[in-house]
Amino acid sequence: MPSSRSSRSRELTAADLGALERGARLLGSGGGGDPALFALLAREALGGRGVRLVDPAALPADGLVIAAAMLGSPAITAELLPQGEEFVRAFRGLERYLGRRAVAVMGLEHAGVNAFPPIVVAAALDLPLLDLDGMGRAYPRLDHTVLHARGAPAGPVVHAGVTGELVVIDVPDAVRAEALARASLAALGGWSGHAGYPVTVAEAARCALHGTLARALALGTAAEGARDPADLARRTGGRVLGRGRVIAVERSDDRGPRGTVLVDPFPARGATLRIELQTEYLLATEDGRVVAATPDPIVVVDGHTLVPIGCEEVRRGNDVAVLSLPADPAWREPAALALAGPEAFGYPSG
Amino acid sequence: MSEATPTVRDLLALPELAGARLLGGSGGLDAHVRAVAVARRADAAAIGPGAAVLLVPPEEATSLDADIALRHCAERGATLLLVPARLAAESAARIADRLGIPAAALSDGDPWALAARLDAAVRAPRLERADAALAAARAVRRAQVDPRGAVEALGGVLRMPVAILDAEGAAVAGAAPPGLPAGLLDAAPRTLPATDGGLLVAAPITLATVPEAWLVAGPAEAGPARTVAVASALEIAAAALSGTFARRRLAVERDARLRAVLLGDLLTLAGPPPPALAERVVAAGWRSAGWHIGVHLTAPGADATELGAATPRVEALLAEHGLDAVTVAVGGGWSAWVSTDAEPDTTGYRAVVRAVRALVQSAAPALVLHAGIGAPHAGLRGIGRTVEEARQACLLAGAGRPGPAVEPVGEHDARRLLLGSYGSPAFRAHAESLLAPLVEGRDAGLLPTLEAYLEHESSTAATAAALGVHRNTVLHRVRRAEQLLGVSLSQPDERLTLQLACRVFRESGL
Numbered sequence: 120m121p122s123s124r125s126s127r128s129r130e131l132t133a134a135d136l137g138a139l140e141r142g143a144r145l146l147g148s149g150g151g152g153d154p155a156l157f158a159l160l161a162r163e164a165l166g167g168r169g170v171r172l173v174d175p176a177a178l179p180a181d182g183l184v185i186a187a188a189m190l191g192s193p194a195i196t197a198e199l200l201p202q203g204e205e206f207v208r209a210f211r212g213l214e215r216y217l218g219r220r221a222v223a224v225m226g227l228e229h230a231g232v233n234a235f236p237p238i239v240v241a242a243a244l245d246l247p248l249l250d251l252d253g254m255g256r257a258y259p260r261l262d263h264t265v266l267h268a269r270g271a272p273a274g275p276v277v278h279a280g281v282t283g284e285l286v287v288i289d290v291p292d293a294v295r296a297e298a299l300a301r302a303s304l305a306a307l308g309g310w311s312g313h314a315g316y317p318v319t320v321a322e323a324a325r326c327a328l329h330g331t332l333a334r335a336l337a338l339g340t341a342a343e344g345a346r347d348p349a350d351l352a353r354r355t356g357g358r359v360l361g362r363g364r365v366i367a368v369e370r371s372d373d374r375g376p377r378g379t380v381l382v383d384p385f386p387a388r389g390a391t392l393r394i395e396l397q398t399e400y401l402l403a404t405e406d407g408r409v410v411a412a413t414p415d416p417i418v419v420v421d422g423h424t425l426v427p428i429g430c431e432e433v434r435r436g437n438d439v440a441v442l443s444l445p446a447d448p449a450w451r452e453p454a455a456l457a458l459a460g461p462e463a464f465g466y467p468s469g
Numbered sequence: 470m471s472e473a474t475p476t477v478r479d480l481l482a483l484p485e486l487a488g489a490r491l492l493g494g495s496g497g498l499d500a501h502v503r504a505v506a507v508a509r510r511a512d513a514a515a516i517g518p519g520a521a522v523l524l525v526p527p528e529e530a531t532s533l534d535a536d537i538a539l540r541h542c543a544e545r546g547a548t549l550l551l552v553p554a555r556l557a558a559e560s561a562a563r564i565a566d567r568l569g570i571p572a573a574a575l576s577d578g579d580p581w582a583l584a585a586r587l588d589a590a591v592r593a594p595r596l597e598r599a600d601a602a603l604a605a606a607r608a609v610r611r612a613q614v615d616p617r618g619a620v621e622a623l624g625g626v627l628r629m630p631v632a633i634l635d636a637e638g639a640a641v642a643g644a645a646p647p648g649l650p651a652g653l654l655d656a657a658p659r660t661l662p663a664t665d666g667g668l669l670v671a672a673p674i675t676l677a678t679v680p681e682a683w684l685v686a687g688p689a690e691a692g693p694a695r696t697v698a699v700a701s702a703l704e705i706a707a708a709a710l711s712g713t714f715a716r717r718r719l720a721v722e723r724d725a726r727l728r729a730v731l732l733g734d735l736l737t738l739a740g741p742p743p744p745a746l747a748e749r750v751v752a753a754g755w756r757s758a759g760w761h762i763g764v765h766l767t768a769p770g771a772d773a774t775e776l777g778a779a780t781p782r783v784e785a786l787l788a789e790h791g792l793d794a795v796t797v798a799v800g801g802g803w804s805a806w807v808s809t810d811a812e813p814d815t816t817g818y819r820a821v822v823r824a825v826r827a828l829v830q831s832a833a834p835a836l837v838l839h840a841g842i843g844a845p846h847a848g849l850r851g852i853g854r855t856v857e858e859a860r861q862a863c864l865l866a867g868a869g870r871p872g873p874a875v876e877p878v879g880e881h882d883a884r885r886l887l888l889g890s891y892g893s894p895a896f897r898a899h900a901e902s903l904l905a906p907l908v909e910g911r912d913a914g915l916l917p918t919l920e921a922y923l924e925h926e927s928s929t930a931a932t933a934a935a936l937g938v939h940r941n942t943v944l945h946r947v948r949r950a951e952q953l954l955g956v957s958l959s960q961p962d963e964r965l966t967l968q969l970a971c972r973v974f975r976e977s978g979l
Contacts, residue, residue: 367559379532381560391563395533404533406564407540465529467510467537 130169131238131248133162135336142339143234145355145444148416149430150399151231151257152193160203161235164242172332173223173247175324182222184249184316184323185213187240188233190261190278190300191310194431196232199281205312206236207243209279213314216275216287225323226252227264227316229331230416233257236312237332251327253316255334255447256416258459259398261300262293265447266316268455271326276300276315280307328447338444342425348440351425357444360403360410361392362422365437380419380433382441392441394419395466396430402466403441411443412461414450418442474501475594476692477549477571480521484628485586488576492557494565499692500548505588507580508541510534518546521587524556525580532558535572543568551575551583590694598698601627605702609709616642616710620684623706627699629689633674633682633710646688654683660696663688670696672703676715684710725780728753728797732804735853742849750849755795759810762821763843763855764794765863766829767802768836776802779836786832790824802863804856806843813845822877829873839866842877900970906953908974915953918946920971923964 140158143151178184187206189196214220224241227233229252241248253264261273273293278286278300286307288299296315304311318326338355345351352359363385370378375397382392392410395402400417403410411417419428422438433439449455462468478498481489503519510530516522516538524538535556542550550572552561557574565572575583590597608622616633620643624631632643638654639645648665660670667688673680684707686699731749738746742757750757766783768776780798787794787805794805807821822842829838841863843855858878866876907916918936922943925931929947933940947958956963 369558377531379558379560381563390567391560393533393536393560395531402533404536406543406567407536407538409537465531467530467534 129172131172131332131336132169133165133167136162136165138339138343139234139332139336140339141342142335142337143230143232144427145338145342145418146230146234146255146335146416147257147427147429148230148399148401148413149257149396149419149427149433150259151228151233152189152196153429154232154234156196157189157201157232157235160201161238161242164203164239166242168242170238170241171247172250175249175251175320178222178247178249178320180319180321182320183214183217183219184223184225184251184318184320185210185221185314186225186227186253186266186316187236188227188313188315189236189310190313191304191307193232193310195309199308199310201281201310201312203239203243205279205281206240206314207312208285209277209312209314210240210244212277212279212285212287213275213317216277216289217317221246221317222320223247223249225249225316225327226332227261227313228252228254228257229335230254230257234332234335248332249320249323249327250330250332251323252331253327255328255331255450256414256444257399261297261315263459264293264316265328265449265452265455266318266326267293268452268458269326271316271318271322273297273315275317276313278303278307278311278313280311282308286311328449331447334447345425348420348422348425348442351420351440352442355442355444357418357442360417360441360443361405362387362440363392363438365433365435365439366391368433368435376430378430382439385438394441396433397464398430400430401464402461403443409461412466413464414446414456414459416444416446418444474503475591475597475694476501477521478690479594479692479694480549480587480590481571481573482628482690482692482695483586483590485578485583486551486573486575488578489551489573490554490557490576492565492572492574493562494569494571496566496569497548497571500571502548502591505584505591506547507584508538510537516541516545516547520545520547521549521551521591522547523580523584523587524550524552526553526556530556532556532561535561536564539564539568539570539572542570549573553580594694594698597694598701601698601702602705605706606709609706616713619706619710623684623686623702627686627702629686629691629699631684631686631703634685635682636680641682646685648688649685653685654680660700667691668696670699670703672700672707674707674711674714676711682710682714683707725798729799731755732797732799732852732856735849736857738850738853747849755852756808757849757852759808760812760845760847761806761808761852761855762813762818762845763804763806763852763857763859764792764821764825765802765804765841765843765856765859767839767863769839770837782832782836783838786828789831790828792821792824792828804859806852806856806859809845812847818845818877822875825877826875829875833873838873839863840873840875841866842875844878896969897973900973903954903967903970904974907950910953912946912949915946915950916971916974918943919950919967920975922947923958923968923971927958927964 136158140154143154187210224237224246226237237248253266272291274291274296275289276296286303288296290296341354345354348359348362361382363382366383367381378396380394390405393404394400401413403417419439419441422440476499480502502521506515506520506522508515508522508524522542526534535552539550554574561572604626605623608626609619620631633641635641638649648663650661650664653661653669653671663669668691669687671683671685674682684703686703731753783803784796792807794807796803796805825840829840832838841859843858846854862876862878866874921935922932929940929943933943958964
């Protein structure tokens with residue numbers, strides 16, 4: 120995996136967007152939304168130019184960095200189409216509220232649709248893009264970040280709705296920021312442009328995950344042309360948990376969206392693979408034994424096309440392969456695991 | 470007592486688990502259960518080898534907990550997992566099947582009470598067994614006089630169907646279980662799988678040396694502990710039932726033996742019966758007065774055992790055909806007789822013959838009978854005579870005929886033919902008016918002389934000898950009677966009419 124620290128600065132151009140989309144999809148772990156539309160937004164924002172991917176060392180340590188993202192339901196963005204300016208408006212809004220200009224943009228969630236808003240903002244404001252984010256994969260909430268685990272404040276946050284309004288939530292704590300942001304989302308139309316985690320370059324360098332955009336890019340590049348699930352796993356550094364047919368998908372809305380997918384091995388015989396999902400695939404078990412678990416991304420792909428199948432799309436009868444990818448090592452820190460380990464999502468530790 | 474260590478099957482047969490639904494893992498139903506463990510979530514420490522694990526999960530637990538608990542069971546050698554129904558899912562069923570660990574979904578109920586109950590069943594299977602045996606003994610004692618009541622009570626105690634079967638497997642009390650496997654009723658006590666699934670347990674009811682009936686429980690799901698408990702209960706109940714049957718059999722046999730001896734005495738009776746014999750007849754409930762028609766039945770080809778077994782059938786057949794007969798089982802067959810107050814006429818006798826013929830026909834082919842019917846005879850000695858005639862007729866009936874046969878004697882007896890007509894009330898009235906001049910006249914000797922004359926073929930000499938009077942006295946009295954009656958004894962019709970009138974007059978006591 121290439122590390123952004125080794126390359127002090129490089130250009131990210133439209134030519135990278137295809138690979139980034141593929142990688143972002145894999146790191147979505149079944150959630151994070153369909154990035155195709157957002158990749159188009161980024162392509163439009165780039166307009167033939169590129170954005171500079173920079174290392175924190177290349178920036179002043181006390182400079183302001185803001186994370187750009189979409190907050191809310193990715194599915195709704197298909198109906199209330201994003202213009203791109205929502206992310207810029209939120210970013211500018213937070214700068215205005217703080218009375219400071221940011222020296223760079225960083226990511227909140229370099230996976231799914233949220234791999235792209237930082238590119239849109241960086242291109243629109245001609246800011247350098249720091250290859251840092253809070254998750255390195257998809258998670259549903261603002262507090263599901265290593266930034267939060269390591270003590271970086273999530274707020275103030277600013278949300279820009281498609282209706283043109285701005286919502287400022289001035290609270291440092293990620294859990295409260297999440298709760299207040301969710302409460303306003305419905306009034307904003309289901310999703311909003313988000314600017315948050317306003318931190319210094321030094322704080323970002325200390326608290327965020329490094330090189331996650333580059334990793335998404337590298338995953339997408341490596342995945343292209345994979346012949347079969349085993350080949351895909353080899354290319355992406357993951358492992359195949361199972362290959363077979365989905366024999367049951369049970370869903371409930373008990374304490375949020377929850378579901379269970381049963382995959383019966385095929386053509387090989389063996390144990391049924393069970394996958395627990397919420398907005399992402401979070402846990403995989405076989406004969407009651409945990410074989411993969413959050414924070415490691417679990418990816419369900421079509422057994423033939425190898426295209427990832429999201430939690431909302433998986434259906435009984437799908438021919439699938441199930442893979443797990445290694446999470447960023449930072450997620451193994453106790454404070455991070457407490458935020459996003461299986462038990463944080465209500466699963467027994469096994 | 471290793472044989473009584475309960476298996477998963479035993480536990481699932483407990484009434485407390487009647488509502489449990491087996492999800493999978495039926496391959497492990499015969500594994501032994503040595504302990505009961507209660508686990509909350511991934512509480513693997515509570516699970517030990519041979520444990521029946523009762524999962525009592527927190528509210529947030531899901532069906533995933535059941536999967537994980539099953540894996541813990543497999544790793545730690547537990548043999549049964551019980552989960553609340555809300556955690557039961559297809560995934561657990563598949564894992565249970567793969568790991569061979571039975572998993573069952575519980576209906577609602579207090580899991581702690583259930584755990585205590587399971588613990589008792591696991592720790593003290595011998596107590597279970599004693600409880601079942603005790604309950605069975607009580608049930609049979611309560612219903613001792615009635616085998617049907619006994620099997621019902623036992624079925625309730627053992628929570629499975631119970632029946633008493635004869636040695637051929639036919640139901641004596643209760644319903645014969647479906648899928649009765651060959652060999653179940655061979656050695657005792659015995660447990661075999663029913664051909665349609667489930668287990669059958671049999672215990673013999675032995676009166677002498679070989680089992681004459683079987684107490685059979687099942688089919689039902691049962692592991693070794695429950696099987697042993699059921700078998701123990703059946704053995705005790707069978708012993709109690711053996712006593713009941715033996716007492717009944719003894720009374721019947723003693724009675725039959727006495728009756729055969731009494732009939733033998735009647736058959737060899739010469740002369741008036743001694744008072745002791747008459748007393749025994751009364752004690753046997755036989756009536757000596759009146760007229761008796763003997764019927765003797767034999768079952769050619771049947772051995773002594775079969776004859777003994779057929780007695781109730783023969784008695785039932787006689788009753789079915791309207792023959793209210795005293796029946797005595799004797800060597801090689803049955804002697805019976807029907808009794809009437811008045812001497813039976815031809816119609817009455819023929820009715821008996823028809824009834825016996827119908828009886829013999831209806832008994833075949835299951836029971837091939839030969840029947841002989843005696844002529845009607847009166848009084849205590851008449852019983853012996855008609856039965857003896859019936860026996861002789863029966864010998865004739867059987868001669869050279871393999872199938873059912875009936876041979877009556879005395880059907881063509883003229884007396885019965887005549888009785889049929891002159892016994893009618895109309896003829897009696899006619900006889901009364903015809904003979905009135907002689908009855909109302911002064912000469913009391915006229916009627917007896919006339920009757921004796923007619924009975925002695927109109928011979929004055931024979932009549933005189935019979936009456937001990939002079940021949941001329943006879944002649945004179947006959948002439949006088951002719952004059953009083955206004956008839957001529959030279960006319961055959963008038964002579965016959967007068968003779969019949971005399972008989973009716975005498976026999977009806979006019």
